[in-house]
Amino acid sequence: MRILKMKSDFLKEFLMSLEKFGKLYGPKREKGILTYAPIERFEELVLNGENTIIPLKKLFHPKKFIMFHFDDEGFKPDYSMIEKRVILGAHPCEIHGVLRLDDVFLTDPPDPYYSGLRNSTAIIGFSCMPSESALCKSTGTDIVEEGFDLFFVDLDDFFLVWIGSSLGHDMILEREDFFDDKVTHEDIQRYIDWRENRDTLFKHSFNFPAMPDIIELSYDSEVWDYFAEKCLSCGQCTMVCPTCNCYDVNDVFDITTKTSGRRERIWDSCMFVDYSLVAGGHNFRGTRADRLKLWYTHKLKAFANEYGRPSCVGCGRCVDTCPVDINVLTVSEALTRCEVPKQ
Ligand code: SF4
Numbered sequence: 001m002r003i004l005k006m007k008s009d010f011l012k013e014f015l016m017s018l019e020k021f022g023k024l025y026g027p028k029r030e031k032g033i034l035t036y037a038p039i040e041r042f043e044e045l046v047l048n049g050e051n052t053i054i055p056l057k058k059l060f061h062p063k064k065f066i067m068f069h070f071d072d073e074g075f076k077p078d079y080s081m082i083e084k085r086v087i088l089g090a091h092p093c094e095i096h097g098v099l100r101l102d103d104v105f106l107t108d109p110p111d112p113y114y115s116g117l118r119n120s121t122a123i124i125g126f127s128c129m130p131s132e133s134a135l136c137k138s139t140g141t142d143i144v145e146e147g148f149d150l151f152f153v154d155l156d157d158f159f160l161v162w163i164g165s166s167l168g169h170d171m172i173l174e175r176e177d178f179f180d181d182k183v184t185h186e187d188i189q190r191y192i193d194w195r196e197n198r199d200t201l202f203k204h205s206f207n208f209p210a211m212p213d214i215i216e217l218s219y220d221s222e223v224w225d226y227f228a229e230k231c232l233s234c235g236q237c238t239m240v241c242p243t244c245n246c247y248d249v250n251d252v253f254d255i256t257t258k259t260s261g262r263r264e265r266i267w268d269s270c271m272f273v274d275y276s277l278v279a280g281g282h283n284f285r286g287t288r289a290d291r292l293k294l295w296y297t298h299k300l301k302a303f304a305n306e307y308g309r310p311s312c313v314g315c316g317r318c319v320d321t322c323p324v325d326i327n328v329l330t331v332s333e334a335l336t337r338c339e340v341p342k343q
């Protein structure tokens with residue numbers, strides 16, 4: 001993979017020049033909340049490494065959209081949300097999150113809405129420093145080697161820039177004068193020092209590689225009942241997780257014709273009580289303990305069985321979000337120690 005160097009002074013002009021490749025999106029504050037949204041001015045971009053509350057998945061797997069319109073004659077897919085876009089400032093764990101969504105939505109047959117959004121979107125990654133709750137060192141997702149068009153590592157007065165695709169290469173060609181391909185040993189040493197320093201800043205870790213076996217051995221653990229007592233079934237953990245992708249579909253009829261309408265897709269959560277409720281009234285996961293067990297088994301074990309890698313990317317959002325302190329760290333620690341957390 002080709003690596004270039006760019007002076008920090010050029011960042012603003014270069015990023016804003018990418019507008020010709022698509023509508024710019026990035027982390028920005030709206031009503032005080034950091035969220036991925038359209039970027040009009042460079043000053044709106046927040047590149048300080050802070051996590052948005054809702055991850056990048058919302059731009060590829062939107063929380064609600066119209067799939068198609070139908071009437072007596074048939075149906076017509078609605079792809080109106082698909083447009084050329086350039087996402088600025090995606091952290092490594094966010095890019096890993098999108099790669100996990102690729103595993104699900106691009107597996108044959110690909111989901112046309114997801115693949116349409118994915119194929120029309122460029123990703124410009126950015127390095128970050130670990131947040132208070134970051135777990136990406138444990139999950140091996142603190143660096144990324146694929147899934148981006150360009151990736152910028154901030155070394156204060158300059159950036160090292162990885163080119164990850166031919167589109168990324170075209171972007172560089174637009175402003176070739178900003179880039180220098182003479183990356184020196186000194187520059188590489190700066191990068192190595194930066195990584196070593198960053199590695200010391202993680203506050204938490206857990207034994208990620210052992211989790212599939214620990215989950216397998218903990219099926220009847222009282223740990224599940226302990227967390228189930230506290231869980232509110234609110235589903236916030238699944239909404240903020242970059243790799244959760246469950247959805248429901250609803251047909252909304254036009255009341256004037258009664259035979260035409262639209263089908264909508266909307267995020268769902270396996271933490272909701274009616275998620276596994278089927279016709280006849282049987283609920284396959286009627287207890288909170290069963291639902292928690294499903295989520296953690298899927299994140300830390302079952303997804304890897306199916307796709308070759310676990311679906312937790314260590315972003316720490318479940319740590320920041322769950323109102324009763326149930327998250328990948330507290331659950332993993334309790335299962336590993338075979339004891340419930342001390343009050
Ligand atoms: S684990 Fe926490 S965030 Fe998730 S459903 Fe239960 S209470 Fe809500």
Ligand code: SF4
Nearest residue numbers: 241312313315316318
């Ligand atoms: S399980 Fe938690 S830490 Fe892991 S990816 Fe999901 S929200 Fe992030």
